[in-house]
Amino acid sequence: MPLTRAQPAPGSEDVEMVPPAVDLVLGASACCLACVFTNPLEVVKTRLQLQGELQARGTYPRPYRGFVASVAAVARADGLWGLQKGLAAGLLYQGLMNGVRFYCYSLACHTGLTQQPGGTVIAGAVAGALGAFVGSPAYLVKTQQQAQTVAAMAVGHQHHHRSVLGALETIWRQQGLMGLWRGVGGAVPRVMVGSAAQLATFASAKAWVQERQWLPEDSWLVALAGGMISSIAVVAVMAPFDVVSTRLYNQPVDGAGRGRLYRGLADCLVKIWRQEGPLALYKGLGPVYLRLGPHTILSMLFWDELRKLARRAQHQGT
Numbered sequence: 001m002p003l004t005r006a007q008p009a010p011g012s013e014d015v016e017m018v019p020p021a022v023d024l025v026l027g028a029s030a031c032c033l034a035c036v037f038t039n040p041l042e043v044v045k046t047r048l049q050l051q052g053e054l055q056a057r058g059t060y061p062r063p064y065r066g067f068v069a070s071v072a073a074v075a076r077a078d079g080l081w082g083l084q085k086g087l088a089a090g091l092l093y094q095g096l097m098n099g100v101r102f103y104c105y106s107l108a109c110h111t112g113l114t115q116q117p118g119g120t121v122i123a124g125a126v127a128g129a130l131g132a133f134v135g136s137p138a139y140l141v142k143t144q145q146q147a148q149t150v151a152a153m154a155v156g157h158q159h160h161h162r163s164v165l166g167a168l169e170t171i172w173r174q175q176g177l178m179g180l181w182r183g184v185g186g187a188v189p190r191v192m193v194g195s196a197a198q199l200a201t202f203a204s205a206k207a208w209v210q211e212r213q214w215l216p217e218d219s220w221l222v223a224l225a226g227g228m229i230s231s232i233a234v235v236a237v238m239a240p241f242d243v244v245s246t247r248l249y250n251q252p253v254d255g256a257g258r259g260r261l262y263r264g265l266a267d268c269l270v271k272i273w274r275q276e277g278p279l280a281l282y283k284g285l286g287p288v289y290l291r292l293g294p295h296t297i298l299s300m301l302f303w304d305e306l307r308k309l310a311r312r313a314q315h316q317g318t
Contacts, residue, residue, distance in 0.1 A: 038298070043085050051155040073153060086141070092138040093135045121200045124199035136181050139245075145164075186249070186268065194292075224297060226304075234292055238292060248265070
């Protein structure tokens with residue numbers, strides 16, 4: 001069913017031609033594909049963010065030092081496949097979170113919300129919050145699996161999960177249904193700010209590149225350039241929330257399912273600031289960018305290209 005609207009915003013014309021249900025499938029598929037390539041960076045990022053948890057700088061051992069050395073350390077300790085720890089949970093998370101996120105954002109575009117002042121930011125934030133909530137159990141398992149390693153290289157609490165289903169079953173049995181959503185208070189603001197930055201800046205950045213006519217209008221390089229610009233904004237606003245989210249998800253819990261280290265988002269922020277210093281909120285910044293940057297670029301590129309294919313198929317069917 002074609003949807004029309006007067007004076008569409010730059011970069012939003014193609015959104016109108018793809019139904020939200022199609023965007024759900026395309027968005028989830030694109031982000032899962034990107035996850036396969038960026039998951040090793042996620043493993044390294046998780047280890048760096050947990051290293052020296054609630055300890056003053058210089059008072060703890062550092063088995064992970066910098067990006068390249070950390071990749072080598074993970075490979076030595078866990079083997080090359082160790083760089084893909086948590087991949088199954090990561091794919092589940094990307095499929096759930098981004099399927100919901102792209103569906104909701106596309107729905108907002110169709111209803112005209114993104115044409116209003118600040119509409120793209122609001123739509124991106126709300127869509128990200130809903131996606132983060134739905135995907136939270138998968139992110140919980142992913143974080144805990146990626147932190148797991150041999151004792152000599154361990155950072156943060158070790159949960160010893162053997163599989164995604166086994167982890168979900170263990171958490172359900174020990175902590176109840178709410179235990180599967182433990183840490184969601186850190187995940188929702190993390191994805192809200194990242195999603196708002198990504199979805200709002202990608203359309204604008206892509207339109208800006210097209211206006212400059214540096215590249216052929218229909219070239220995949222336009223989406224690539226838009227994704228590269230968007231990734232800078234995503235990392236800038238998302239890094240502190242990413243550290244907090246990792247800590248909340250990986251912390252040990254007591255018999256009642258409450259975190260032993262942090263009570264929630266604000267408590268975690270305050271404790272990191274006081275005990276580790278403000279720069280600790282940017283721990284693992286290099287891998288954070290190397291992971292979020294390429295993931296944003298690849299996700300938006302794959303999404304954009306898949307949507308072009310969907311539009312062509314729509315035209316051929318009419």
